[in-house]
Structures are given as C-alpha cells and as structure tokens.
Amino acid sequence: MKQREKQPKPPAVAEEQGSRERGDSQDSKASDPPKGSGPAEVQNPTATSPPDNKRRLRETGLPSHVIERRKFPRIQTEPPPPPAPPRLADYAPIIGMPELDEIRFLARHLQGKTVKMVNSTAVGGGVAEILNRLVPLMNELEVPTKWEVITGGNDFYEVTKGFHNALHGGEYNLNQQIEDIFMSYNQQNRERMEFVEDLFVIHDPQPVGLVRAKTETRGRWIWRCHIDLSNPHSEVWDFLKPMVEQYDASIFSSPAFTRQLSIPQYLFYPSIDPLSEKNKDLEESYINQVCDDFGIDRSRPILTQISRFDRLKDPVGVIEAYKLVKKYVDCQLVLAGGGATDDPEGAVVLQEVMAAAGDDPDVIILNLPPWSALEINALQRASTIIIQKSLREGFGLTVTEGLWKEKPVVAGAVGGIPSQIIHKLTGILVHSVEGCAYQIRYLLTHPEFATQLGKNGREHAKENFLITVNMKRWLLLFQILLGMARPSKTA
Numbered sequence: 001m002k003q004r005e006k007q008p009k010p011p012a013v014a015e016e017q018g019s020r021e022r023g024d025s026q027d028s029k030a031s032d033p034p035k036g037s038g039p040a041e042v043q044n045p046t047a048t049s050p051p052d053n054k055r056r057l058r059e060t061g062l063p064s065h066v067i068e069r070r071k072f073p074r075i076q077t078e079p080p081p082p083p084a085p086p087r088l089a090d091y092a093p094i095i096g097m098p099e100l101d102e103i104r105f106l107a108r109h110l111q112g113k114t115v116k117m118v119n120s121t122a123v124g125g126g127v128a129e130i131l132n133r134l135v136p137l138m139n140e141l142e143v144p145t146k147w148e149v150i151t152g153g154n155d156f157y158e159v160t161k162g163f164h165n166a167l168h169g170g171e172y173n174l175n176q177q178i179e180d181i182f183m184s185y186n187q188q189n190r191e192r193m194e195f196v197e198d199l200f201v202i203h204d205p206q207p208v209g210l211v212r213a214k215t216e217t218r219g220r221w222i223w224r225c226h227i228d229l230s231n232p233h234s235e236v237w238d239f240l241k242p243m244v245e246q247y248d249a250s251i252f253s254s255p256a257f258t259r260q261l262s263i264p265q266y267l268f269y270p271s272i273d274p275l276s277e278k279n280k281d282l283e284e285s286y287i288n289q290v291c292d293d294f295g296i297d298r299s300r301p302i303l304t305q306i307s308r309f310d311r312l313k314d315p316v317g318v319i320e321a322y323k324l325v326k327k328y329v330d331c332q333l334v335l336a337g338g339g340a341t342d343d344p345e346g347a348v349v350l351q352e353v354m355a356a357a358g359d360d361p362d363v364i365i366l367n368l369p370p371w372s373a374l375e376i377n378a379l380q381r382a383s384t385i386i387i388q389k390s391l392r393e394g395f396g397l398t399v400t401e402g403l404w405k406e407k408p409v410v411a412g413a414v415g416g417i418p419s420q421i422i423h424k425l426t427g428i429l430v431h432s433v434e435g436c437a438y439q440i441r442y443l444l445t446h447p448e449f450a451t452q453l454g455k456n457g458r459e460h461a462k463e464n465f466l467i468t469v470n471m472k473r474w475l476l477l478f479q480i481l482l483g484m485a486r487p488s489k490t491a
C-alpha cells in the first residue's frame with residue numbers, strides 16, 4: 001500500500017531508541033496509569049464528546065461519505081448464523097498434508113481411548129471457544145472425547161469469580177463458608193457425573209475438586225490451567241494447591257504463569273483456529289466493504305488495536321503514540337473493542353478513549369457487538385500495522401491473530417506477548433508510548449522490513465499457535481500419560 005509521508009525525517013538510530021525504551025520500562029511499572037491519560041481527560045471524559053457517544057469530528061479534506069461513516073459506522077445488529085464446524089481435511093491447504101498425517105499418526109495409537117473434558121461454561125470465554133473446536137476434531141480422529149460442563153448456583157459462581165480475581169493477585173477474604181460452597185458444588189458435580197474414561201482433562205480452578213473422584217477411576221487426570229498463576233493470592237492458592245497436586249499432570253499457557261508443584265507441568269500455548277470466522281481468509285471485496293462501513297480509507301496506512309476497552313490494554317497510550325507518529329506520517333488509527341455498554345468500567349474507558357481522540361477524524365473508535373468476528377478479521381487484514389500496547393496481558397490472542405494475518409505487530413512486552421514476538425524478527429516489542437510511536441513510524445517508512453516481520457510472524461504462529469499444533473500436543477501428552485509415548489514403541 002502506498003504511504004503518504006508528510007515531512008520525511010530520518011528515524012532515530014534504532015539502538016539508541018531501544019535503550020531509551022528499556023530505560024522507560026525500568027522506570028515505569030506495568031500497573032502505572034497510561035502516559036498521556038492525564039486527570040483532565042480521565043476525570044472529565046465527556047468534555048470533548050457529547051453524551052450520546054458520538055464524537056464531533058473536525059473538518060478535513062475527507063469526503064463527506066467517509067466522515068458520515070466515521071460518525072455513524074454501519075455495525076451488524078444481529079448475530080450471523082453459526083458456521084459449520086470444519087473437518088480435519090479442511091486444514092490441509094493451510095498446514096500441509098505431512099502435518100495432517102502427523103496428527104493422524106499420533107491419534108492412531110489413541111484410537112478408542114476415551115477422553116472427558118470438563119469446564120465451567122458452554123458459551124463465552126476462550127476455554128469454551130477452544131473446546132468447541134477441539135472436541136469435534138478429536139472425535140473425528142476416533143479418540144472419543146466428551147465435553148461436560150459443571151453446574152452450580154450463583155453462590156458458587158460468586159466464589160469462583162472471587163477466586164479467579166484472587167489468583168490474578170487481587171484481594172480476597174477466604175473463609176470456611178466460602179471453602180464449603182466451593183467444595184460442596186464440586187462434590188455435587190462429582191456425584192452427578194460418571195468417570196469411566198481413560199483421560200480426564202479438567203479446565204481451570206472451578207471444577208478442580210472433581211479430582212477427588214480419581215481414586216475410584218482407572219483414568220489419568222490432567223489439570224489445564226488457562227490463567228496466570230504467577231502472583232496468586234496465597235490463601236486461595238494454598239486452598240486449591242492440594243487438589244491440583246492430586247492430578248497426574250498440569251498444563252500452563254506460559255512458563256511465566258506456573259507455580260512450584262509436585263506434579264509434572266507441561267507448556268501448551270493457547271491457539272487460534274485458522275478456519276474460524278476470526279481468522280479464515282477473506283475476499284478483498286469483503287474487507288473493502290467492512291472498511292467502507294466503518295469509514296476507513298484503505299489508500300492510507302491503517303494502525304489498528306483490537307481490544308476490550310480496558311486500561312490495561314492502554315488504548316489512550318495507543319492514541320498518544322499515534323499522535324506522535326501522525327506528526328511525520330499520515331495515517332489512521334482504528335481502535336475497535338466491545339462490551340462497553342454492559343461493562344461499567346468498559347464504558348468509562350471508552351469515554352476516556354473518545355476524550356483522548358478528541359475531534360481527530362482519523363481516529364476511528366468502534367464499539368462492536370460480540371458477533372463481530374468477521375468484521376474484526378477484516379479490520380486486522382486491512383491494517384498496515386497491528387498494535388497491542390498492553391500494560392498487562394494474559395497471552396494476547398490479538399497478537400496471535402495479527403501474526404497469523406502476516407501483519408507487522410507492535411506490542412507491549414508483557415504477559416505472553418514475548419512468547420509470540422521475538423523482537424525485530426516476528427514483530428516489535430515496546431515498553432513506552434514513545435517507543436511504540438518510534439517503532440510504528442519506523443515500520444511505516446520501511447515497508448520492506450515491515451513485510452518481512454509479517455512473513456516471519458505468520459511462520460511463527462503457524463509453527464506454534466494453531467489449533468492443529470495444540471492437537472498434536474494433546475495427543476502426545478495423552479500418549480505420555482497412558483505410558484505409550486516412547487518413540488521406540490510408537491515408531
């Protein structure tokens with residue numbers, strides 16, 4: 001895409017900038033408020049935006065239909081019908097036949113071995129999304145896999161939500177009554193469910209107590225932890241840990257998320273499905289249509305951050321970085337997120353974002369409904385650069401999605417992001433607003449380097465973060481736990 005530069009200036013020397021960023025990162029903590037979100041903007045967010053969430057955009061040379069769309073983006077109001085689940089063979093054009101053969105080969109040894117996956121919700125959330133895809137594919141491989149969801153009352157889910165926050169380092173007052181609620185719902189589910197399979201995979205802390213059924217089963221038990229346990233509330237963790245240690249193995253999403261445990265720990269990166277609505281290939285005409293619907297001009301560079309409106313995603317910092325870039329290179333910024341209407345904090349952050357964007361018509365803020373996977377896919381594909389300037393992060397699936405789409409990704413060096421971005425090889429890691437701006441500007445003015453990063457990023461995602469890679473890991477782990485994974489026996 002042709003880029004229009006305003007005042008071309010040679011970018012500063014990369015090494016110098018790099019060292020400044022490292023300095024920045026040492027000086028500022030991840031939990032610091034984002035730079036540039038000064039009290040005036042934060043405390044009086046509606047000052048520059050009318051209460052109806054429509055921003056006043058300043059007059060520029062943009063055509064009137066584009067301005068119209070920026071003010072009133074055409075957003076899907078109804079969820080589309082769910083797509084048919086893919087078959088294993090559908091992945092062949094993406095990963096190649098040898099890779100598919102490898103999966104089938106690994107599965108052959110497990111054919112007839114039964115698996116039960118248990119989590120706490122059938123819809124919503126990343127775990128349900130993963131299981132929705134993984135379970136049918138396992139069954140297609142003739143590894144009969146069931147997915148069961150535990151049940152509980154509001155009191156149980158209040159406790160488990162409290163645990164979730166506490167395990168992420170939040171405050172919590174654990175007492176006997178809370179422990180009893182947790183244990184009694186786990187016991188009820190244990191009594192209701194049958195445990196006759198060869199392998200049990202229990203996801204996250206909510207159903208962790210099901211393992212008490214282990215002594216009455218012949219199967220092997222795995223605890224799959226999707227959350228970051230690096231800094232847990234000690235009492236809550238001390239309560240859960242003895243149950244975790246009854247499992248035969250545990251799985252974490254990042255080396256940084258683990259705890260000291262007496263059982264083996266395995267590393268499974270989260271994965272994306274290249275055939276999902278969010279990640280599948282799209283026709284250019286559809287991408288153009290989505291850009292038209294949102295008033296995005298594809299003839300100029302597009303910087304995009306897709307994220308919930310959450311301060312830890314630093315959307316205001318992204319706007320600050322964009323403003324620094326915009327002094328030198330003409331570009332647009334797309335900030336697309338969702339959930340702001342029913343999440344009170346999201347709504348406040350959205351107001352902060354609108355205030356920070358002011359009347360700049362080239363900052364396009366989209367509050368999308370949850371059924372916008374195709375639109376998000378199109379936005380990511382239309383982007384010149386994907387940004388994920390998080391101050392704290394879990395794994396950062398938006399980074400994976402950007403890498404998979406062969407985009408240069410500029411992202412905060414936090415959480416699971418450094419597992420995905422090898423600095424200057426598969427993307428760019430940043431530690432500050434200024435560093436982020438510098439790197440964006442560098443990429444916009446060095447498109448060949450940006451293209452190479454995108455290509456490397458896609459390879460990295462393909463090697464490590466696709467659902468097919470994840471399946472191989474499951475199949476291998478199952479073999480290990482069933483005592484059949486010795487290469488000399490399986491060859």
Ligand code: UDP
Nearest residue numbers: 306307308336337338368376395396397398
């Ligand atoms: N996402 C979405 N709609 C939004 C914002 C985000 O569908 O408005 C998706 C995004 O594409 C990604 C996921 O939600 O698949 C966010 O995962 P990530 O690990 O990046 O962040 P989290 O929100 O879990 O902290």
